[in-house]
Amino acid sequence: MPPNAEASGAAGLSVAVLVSIGRHPLTARTRRADQDARAVEMALNMKGAAISLVHAGQHDSDHEEAIRGYLGMGIDEVRLLEQGPQSDVVPALTDALRDSSPQMVLTGTRAETGEASGMVPYLLAETLGWPVINGLAAVESVEKGVATVLQALPRGKRRRLRVRLPAIATVDTSAPAARQSAFGPARRGELDVQALASETDESLAQWQIQPARKRPKRLKVIKSSSARDRFKAAAAKSDGGGGQTLSDVTPEQGAEAIFKLLREEGVLR
Amino acid sequence: MLDILLPILLFAALALAVIGAVRRLRLWRQGRPSPVPVMKGLLQVPRRYLVDLHHIVDRDKYISKTHVATAGGFVLAALMAIVVHGFGLDSAILAWVLLAATISMFVGSLFVAKRRSPPPQRLSKGPWMRLPKSLMAFSVGMFMVTLPTAGILPADAGGWLIALVLAAVVTWGLGEMFFGMTWGGPMKHAFAGALHLAWHRRPERFSDRKGGEHRSTGLKALDLEDSSKSLGVEKPTDFTWNQLLGFDACVQCGRCEAMCPAFAAGQPLNPKKLIQDMVIGMAGGTDGNYHGSPYPGKPVGEHGGSPNGPIVPREGRALVDAETLWSCTTCRACVEECPMMIEHVDAIVDMRRFLTLEHGNTPNKGAEVLDNLIATDNPGGFDPDSRLHWAADLNLPLMADKKEADVLLWLGDGVFDMRNQRTLRSLIKVLRAAGVDFAVLGNEERDSGDVARRLGDEATFQALAKRNIRTMSQYRFSRIVTCDPHSFHVLKNEYGELGTSEMPSSYEVYHHSTFINELVKAEQLTFKAWKGGSVTYHDPCYLGRYNGEYEAPRDVLRALGIEVQEMARSGYRSRCCGGGGGAPITDIPGKQRIPDMRMGDVRETGADTVAVGCPQCTAMLEGVVEPRADIKDIAELVADALLADAPAEKGASKGATQTERNVEEVTS
Ligand code: SF4
Numbered sequence: 018m019p020p021n022a023e024a025s026g027a028a029g030l031s032v033a034v035l036v037s038i039g040r041h042p043l044t045a046r047t048r049r050a051d052q053d054a055r056a057v058e059m060a061l062n063m064k065g066a067a068i069s070l071v072h073a074g075q076h077d078s079d080h081e082e083a084i085r086g087y088l089g090m091g092i093d094e095v096r097l098l099e100q101g102p103q104s105d106v107v108p109a110l111t112d113a114l115r116d117s118s119p120q121m122v123l124t125g126t127r128a129e130t131g132e133a134s135g136m137v138p139y140l141l142a143e144t145l146g147w148p149v150i151n152g153l154a155a156v157e158s159v160e161k162g163v164a165t166v167l168q169a170l171p172r173g174k175r176r177r178l179r180v181r182l183p184a185i186a187t188v189d190t191s192a193p194a195a196r197q198s199a200f201g202p203a204r205r206g207e208l209d210v211q212a213l214a215s216e217t218d219e220s221l222a223q224w225q226i227q228p229a230r231k232r233p234k235r236l237k238v239i240k241s242s243s244a245r246d247r248f249k250a251a252a253a254k255s256d257g258g259g260g261q262t263l264s265d266v267t268p269e270q271g272a273e274a275i276f277k278l279l280r281e282e283g284v285l286r
Numbered sequence: 287m288l289d290i291l292l293p294i295l296l297f298a299a300l301a302l303a304v305i306g307a308v309r310r311l312r313l314w315r316q317g318r319p320s321p322v323p324v325m326k327g328l329l330q331v332p333r334r335y336l337v338d339l340h341h342i343v344d345r346d347k348y349i350s351k352t353h354v355a356t357a358g359g360f361v362l363a364a365l366m367a368i369v370v371h372g373f374g375l376d377s378a379i380l381a382w383v384l385l386a387a388t389i390s391m392f393v394g395s396l397f398v399a400k401r402r403s404p405p406p407q408r409l410s411k412g413p414w415m416r417l418p419k420s421l422m423a424f425s426v427g428m429f430m431v432t433l434p435t436a437g438i439l440p441a442d443a444g445g446w447l448i449a450l451v452l453a454a455v456v457t458w459g460l461g462e463m464f465f466g467m468t469w470g471g472p473m474k475h476a477f478a479g480a481l482h483l484a485w486h487r488r489p490e491r492f493s494d495r496k497g498g499e500h501r502s503t504g505l506k507a508l509d510l511e512d513s514s515k516s517l518g519v520e521k522p523t524d525f526t527w528n529q530l531l532g533f534d535a536c537v538q539c540g541r542c543e544a545m546c547p548a549f550a551a552g553q554p555l556n557p558k559k560l561i562q563d564m565v566i567g568m569a570g571g572t573d574g575n576y577h578g579s580p581y582p583g584k585p586v587g588e589h590g591g592s593p594n595g596p597i598v599p600r601e602g603r604a605l606v607d608a609e610t611l612w613s614c615t616t617c618r619a620c621v622e623e624c625p626m627m628i629e630h631v632d633a634i635v636d637m638r639r640f641l642t643l644e645h646g647n648t649p650n651k652g653a654e655v656l657d658n659l660i661a662t663d664n665p666g667g668f669d670p671d672s673r674l675h676w677a678a679d680l681n682l683p684l685m686a687d688k689k690e691a692d693v694l695l696w697l698g699d700g701v702f703d704m705r706n707q708r709t710l711r712s713l714i715k716v717l718r719a720a721g722v723d724f725a726v727l728g729n730e731e732r733d734s735g736d737v738a739r740r741l742g743d744e745a746t747f748q749a750l751a752k753r754n755i756r757t758m759s760q761y762r763f764s765r766i767v768t769c770d771p772h773s774f775h776v777l778k779n780e781y782g783e784l785g786t787s788e789m790p791s792s793y794e795v796y797h798h799s800t801f802i803n804e805l806v807k808a809e810q811l812t813f814k815a816w817k818g819g820s821v822t823y824h825d826p827c828y829l830g831r832y833n834g835e836y837e838a839p840r841d842v843l844r845a846l847g848i849e850v851q852e853m854a855r856s857g858y859r860s861r862c863c864g865g866g867g868g869a870p871i872t873d874i875p876g877k878q879r880i881p882d883m884r885m886g887d888v889r890e891t892g893a894d895t896v897a898v899g900c901p902q903c904t905a906m907l908e909g910v911v912e913p914r915a916d917i918k919d920i921a922e923l924v925a926d927a928l929l930a931d932a933p934a935e936k937g938a939s940k941g942a943t944q945t946e947r948n949v950e951e952v953t954s
């Protein structure tokens with residue numbers, strides 16, 4: 018656990034954690050999702066914060082067991098916004114967050130089941146008009162409605178950010194690992210089930226979902242007589258090449274640069 | 287004057303003893319309920335004491351003879367004293383009996399004193415050091431005051447002064463023996479011990495006139511249905527009342543301490559101190575008055591608790607530190623050795639259950655292993671569909687295809703371990719050579735739940751066990767054979783409780799050494815002459831102490847032409863390899879490693895090879911740095927010695943016809 022994992026000044030802060038159903042990569046058994054569990058862990062480490070867990074999805078035994086995984090971390094209750102299968106959970110979550118108006122919303126970067134596009138936090142931020150931080154590594158302090166947080170960047174780098182609350186932050190595997198889920202509290206914890214109208218996601222309904230297959234990696238054959246070169250080639254991290262770091266630019270310039278890149282890569286046409 | 291004083295003293299001491307006894311009973315009754323046959327138990331105390339308990343005490347001849355003289359003398363002397371001096375029955379014969387009893391007691395107390403000068407490390411000091419003197423005071427005092435009654439001296443011999451001195455000595459003796467017995471003195475062990483024998487939580491441990499084996503080693507299932515109760519033991523009063531009674535019976539002899547591998551390795555565990563801590567918790571207080579060896583690395587005097595206070599708090603210190611509980615390998619050496627038949631392992635697992643199921647605090651790799659067991663049915667997190675990859679070339683018969691076989695071969699999680707795969711290959715070679723009709727569950731097999739249960743995760747254990755039981759209920763087989771003593775123990779002794787009437791779960795389970803031994807006896811295997819070097823044999827705890835199988839592996843080795851060079855600690859005193867109870871997973875540091883110590887035992891025999899019968903032992907012992915003896919599983923030794931032209935497939939068809947699913951209770 019990194020230093021500062023225990024945020025100071027979080028007393029009285031209300032934190033909502035959005036949790037989803039995880040799936041084990043080998044056996045596909047449902048369980049708590051790793052990143053969401055890390056988000057819960059981060060919330061639990063904010064001393065004195067009022068934590069509420071929210072899940073939008075179906076209410077069946079399989080899902081319930083996975084949700085109980087979060088309860089086992091020492092949480093008393095999870096709000097379960099009941100939704101039909103294949104529905105778009107964003108509207109339900111938006112309404113719930115608007116009503117409960119937490120100061121901070123934590124969640125995993127992407128779900129392990131369903132669409133798993135990682136878009137939910139961004140869509141929520143958009144409709145609520147809140148800022149989004151990704152790769153949250155630690156909440157250092159909260160003072161007068163402003164949180165100082167550490168954001169994880171690739172290769173172990175950290176960036177300190179100050180963000181005005183309310184805000185949404187996503188957590189990935191650079192956040193501290195979640196604590197063990199204990200059977201006793203998991204069983205005793207309560208599910209506060211609220212049946213809500215669900216909006217079916219029309220496009221999702223048309224998708225065909227199948228297990229992902231690992232794509233074979235093309236081997237780069239290094240023709241070199243020196244063992245050292247061959248080893249270096251085999252051990253080298255494929256670096257993306259290209260790219261540039263922009264600093265001290267206006268948001269417009271930044272957006273322009275991203276837009277240009279997306280166009281070049283053919284993501285936007 | 288003495289004839290007035292003596293009855294007063296005697297009855298005063300007895301009355302105080304009764305008050306103390308009631309108080310003590312109330313301390314025990316704070317525990318959770320546990321029904322026992324009260325009268326039947328009490329009636330069995332003499333037999334349980336004279337046969338079962340004496341059997342254990344007798345492993346130390348010196349103390350057993352001393353105890354017979356002292357305790358026998360005391361019980362007789364006390365009864366006679368009440369009759370002769372208490373009720374003033376003027377019988378010279380009884381007085382002579384009383385004299386003889388006090389002499390016996392006095393002689394015994396001389397030997398008690400001798401053992402304690404100086405006291406060995408494992409014995410407690412403090413009040414225990416005065417015990418031999420108190421025994422002498424009682425016996426000498428009683429002897430002297432009885433002389434007139436026996437007609438040896440005139441009634442008024444000696445005058446006032448002597449009478450006063452005698453009265454003082456007798457008071458001291460009575461104080462220790464009667465008052466101290468129920469008010470927490472060293473003699474408490476006699477009172478609590480007798481009742482512990484009467485109301486023991488595992489009455490199956492005691493023999494009866496019919497003979498047979500009396501062993502009870504399976505952990506008791508936790509009721510998971512009632513979701514209102516907190517799971518496991520959080521505070522002393524969460525133990526059952528007869529467990530508390532058991533703790534109170536401890537005589538602080540330290541035999542458990544002397545045998546405990548974790549204690550010897552310098553890990554922070556001492557089973558004797560642990561039991562004393564439970565007594566402290568039950569009565570409330572600190573361990574400042576404990577006078578034995580501490581937990582290695584933890585000074586005495588810093589811990590304390592109360593009947594309703596936590597034993598292991600979430601933060602800070604209370605009665606016991608969590609690492610003490612996680613140091614135990616559940617090897618049962620302490621239970622095997624304890625003359626008071628106290629159940630240390632039950633208590634440790636009860637407390638672990640709370641830490642895992644309620645606190646979610648299984649140390650080190652514990653949480654990861656448990657998560658893996660939940661998600662993939664094996665502790666390593668391997669793909670459960672790859673269980674048979676190691677045997678791709680062996681063409682193993684699957685239960686799913688055959689539906690029935692004579693032998694269900696339980697492979698265990700060793701299938702994922704390259705070292706254990708060699709053992710399994712050897713075992714299959716042996717079974718094929720003997721023409722055994724067997725089949726495996728393959729990918730349908732799951733972890734037996736052993737590790738989950740010892741780590742306190744009863745929920746995962748029961749989930750795994752129930753699914754295994756359901757799988758096995760689809761097939762017909764007459765017995766299970768496995769090369770893993772942990773699976774063996776769990777299948778044999780711990781699954782039974784979880785079955786239902788539609789899905790009975792009592793199986794006839796064989797460790798591979800027992801099964802191979804039967805094949806050898808039936809002359810289904812023929813061996814070449816042994817040409818290797820000298821061999822010693824390491825008894826796995828879960829095969830030996832847990833299940834009493836000491837002979838079959840040795841028989842097999844003998845059949846191979848091997849003369850086993852026994853280690854000093856073998857058989858029921860075998861030292862654990864350090865691999866049980868999830869200890870390698872929780873990995874509590876000590877001063878040295880348990881497998882290194884065990885390898886030291888092997889080295890002393892000068893053996894080139896150590897024969898083992900457990901995948902855990904193999905892994906732990908092979909982890910010791912070279913130079914050391916080679917480690918070979920019994921199955922490997924047998925497979926290597928097989929003659930090439932073994933009797934071909936002769937039992938194969940025979941087995942299939944006689945397969946009858948065994949649903950009877952296995953009584954052994
Ligand atoms: S079971 Fe073994 S390790 Fe545990 S306390 Fe007893 S002797 Fe020590």
Ligand code: SF4
Pocket residue numbers: 535536537538539540541542543557558561620623624625626627628
């Ligand atoms: S627990 Fe048993 S073996 Fe250990 S000190 Fe007490 S009486 Fe002796």
